[in-house]
Amino acid sequence: ESLYKEQEKVETLEKELEDLKTAHHELEEKYADAERKLQNEAYEERIEDLEIQIEELTNQTTVLEAKNDEANRKIKMLEDDLYKAETNSDSFESKVIDLEIEVTSINNILKKMEAAEGLQTEREEKLEENIRVLEQTKSELSIR
Secondary structure, eight states, X not given: OHHHHHXXXXXXXXXXXXXXXXXXXXXHHHHHHHHHTOOSHHHHHHHHHHHHHHHHHHXXXXXXXXXXXXXXXXXXXXXXXXHHHHHHHHHHHHHHHHHXXXXXXXXXXXXXXXXXXXXXXXHHHHHHHHHHHHHHHHHHHHHO
């Protein structure tokens, strides 16, 4: 949104600059006409007024050009920041994918371990049963 506002400012400044250039050009044409018609004091005074206006417009144009340059500088900075953010985003996405793969691998290992634990428990139960049977058989043999 900030980039959009800066772009709007740039476009507004460029429009104003173009309008000033057009007005400046019109004033220059009026100035040339006035010089051709310069035959008395009234025309000389008008020429002075036009020169002042041209100077003011030139100053305004300089200010607008400086503002335009500043806006372009800010846009460039925002574009650079956006590029960096996109680059970081790509890097983070890659890391997320790597972590997802690692989590999947760990889950598979856990499942295998749980399955092996279940088999181990079953084996222990069978061995305990065999021990009970053997102890019972031993007791029966001792009694005889």
